Amino acid sequence: MSILNRAVQSDEISTMKHKLHVYLIFIYILIVPLNMVEIPLIGSAMKMSSIAILTTSLALLYSDNIAIKYNNRLFVAWAAYVAYTFISIFWSSNFESSLSTAIGLLQVLIISFVLTQIELHDDDIRTIEFAWILVSLICLLLFFGGAGQQYDYGGRTTILLRSGTADPNEFCAYFFMTLAILMVRLFNRPSKIKMICYITIILAIFYCILMTGSRGGLLSGVAVVATSWIVSTSISLKKVILLVLLTAVLILAFQYLFLPNLPQPVLERFQLKSMLEDRGSGRTDIWMMALNDIFSGTMRVFLGYGPFGITFMRDTMHNHFLQALMDGGILGLILFVNFLIELVRKAFQNGPIFIGGMAGAFTAMLTLTAYSYFKLIWLIFMMCLLTISTKKNVVEKS
Numbered sequence: 001m002s003i004l005n006r007a008v009q010s011d012e013i014s015t016m017k018h019k020l021h022v023y024l025i026f027i028y029i030l031i032v033p034l035n036m037v038e039i040p041l042i043g044s045a046m047k048m049s050s051i052a053i054l055t056t057s058l059a060l061l062y063s064d065n066i067a068i069k070y071n072n073r074l075f076v077a078w079a080a081y082v083a084y085t086f087i088s089i090f091w092s093s094n095f096e097s098s099l100s101t102a103i104g105l106l107q108v109l110i111i112s113f114v115l116t117q118i119e120l121h122d123d124d125i126r127t128i129e130f131a132w133i134l135v136s137l138i139c140l141l142l143f144f145g146g147a148g149q150q151y152d153y154g155g156r157t158t159i160l161l162r163s164g165t166a167d168p169n170e171f172c173a174y175f176f177m178t179l180a181i182l183m184v185r186l187f188n189r190p191s192k193i194k195m196i197c198y199i200t201i202i203l204a205i206f207y208c209i210l211m212t213g214s215r216g217g218l219l220s221g222v223a224v225v226a227t228s229w230i231v232s233t234s235i236s237l238k239k240v241i242l243l244v245l246l247t248a249v250l251i252l253a254f255q256y257l258f259l260p261n262l263p264q265p266v267l268e269r270f271q272l273k274s275m276l277e278d279r280g281s282g283r284t285d286i287w288m289m290a291l292n293d294i295f296s297g298t299m300r301v302f303l304g305y306g307p308f309g310i311t312f313m314r315d316t317m318h319n320h321f322l323q324a325l326m327d328g329g330i331l332g333l334i335l336f337v338n339f340l341i342e343l344v345r346k347a348f349q350n351g352p353i354f355i356g357g358m359a360g361a362f363t364a365m366l367t368l369t370a371y372s373y374f375k376l377i378w379l380i381f382m383m384c385l386l387t388i389s390t391k392k393n394v395v396e397k398s
């Protein structure tokens with residue numbers, strides 16, 4: 001075998017391993033709905049699948065002699081936040097809960113770090129985008145195909161399976177990345193057929209979110225759409241016309257298609273009067289109680305209670321910024337905010353789709369606590385760890 005043939009064969013093997021690694025990311029995204037499936041004594045089905053993906057990914061990195069890089073600013077900020085979470089266990093008021101939370105964050109960090117060690121190309125990103133779209137379509141099929149049932153109160157609908165369920169607020173996060181992808185594609189001059197498909201999926205997603213009765217989910221969806229449009233377009237008459245038409249379609253669909261089919265209790269949840277009366281489903285009371293406690297003059301304001309270490313309140317904070325303050329004190333909040341800043345910086349490097357997805361995740365964290373059990377948020381964070389090259393992934397043969 002000639003030197004040239006050996007070089008070509010080596011390139012082909014390298015390309016095959018690269019594709020396998022991309023498929024592992026694809027599969028990891030695709031299996032995220034398994035988080036709704038609980039296995040007795042083990043946890044979610046996604047946890048078991050993630051172990052297999054992590055092991056395979058490590059084997060690929062080892063066989064390809066890829067040097068693992070630890071100098072990524074985002075990884076350093078992420079690792080610092082997780083490390084401090086572990087340290088705060090030692091002064092936690094609820095050791096068992098804190099340890100479980102910290103281990104969950106570490107597991108997410110490790111698999112996210114390992115899966116994002118390779119450099120991706122444009123065609124790889126399209127593959128990853130396709131995985132997100134498939135996840136959303138699977139969730140829509142489950143939701144409207146029989147698995148979507150009324151929740152325990154207020155006529156709200158979510159996916160209820162024999163082996164598990166999805167919190168209606170967290171369920172909306174399955175659609176954040178897909179909304180960003182479709183919005184960016186809409187403004188990149190798709191064919192008429194694709195445009196119709198994209199708009200149809202967007203409408204189905206918003207109808208699904210409305211059916212869940214999640215006000216935070218609806219706000220997050222709007223944040224994704226608005227942010228994706230702002231960062232992905234330069235102002236032109238054609239794009240303004242497209243935006244006006246899309247807005248008109250959404251308003252008409254909302255008025256004549258969505259509203260007549262929503263249960264009355266769900267409709268009332270989206271009214272300002274209802275929001276003021278129930279004080280954000282009691283969130284305002286929780287936030288005020290937590291702030292009064294953390295700033296009561298004790299050392300807890302600097303160190304916090306440890307992850308989920310609060311024992312005098314049965315509720316989570318329903319706001320991850322406040323949760324970071326209560327669990328880690330001012331130091332923990334600083335590390336968490338620094339982590340978010342690095343996420344935003346990397347999202348702007350990677351492109352408008354990632355910025356749009358991050359907008360949805362950040363908005364969701366204003367009304368939800370988002371530790372590792374909220375897999376969708378951390379999977380969106382993982383997208384920012386991806387390194388994207390503008391070079392084509394092509395092996396030239398001569």
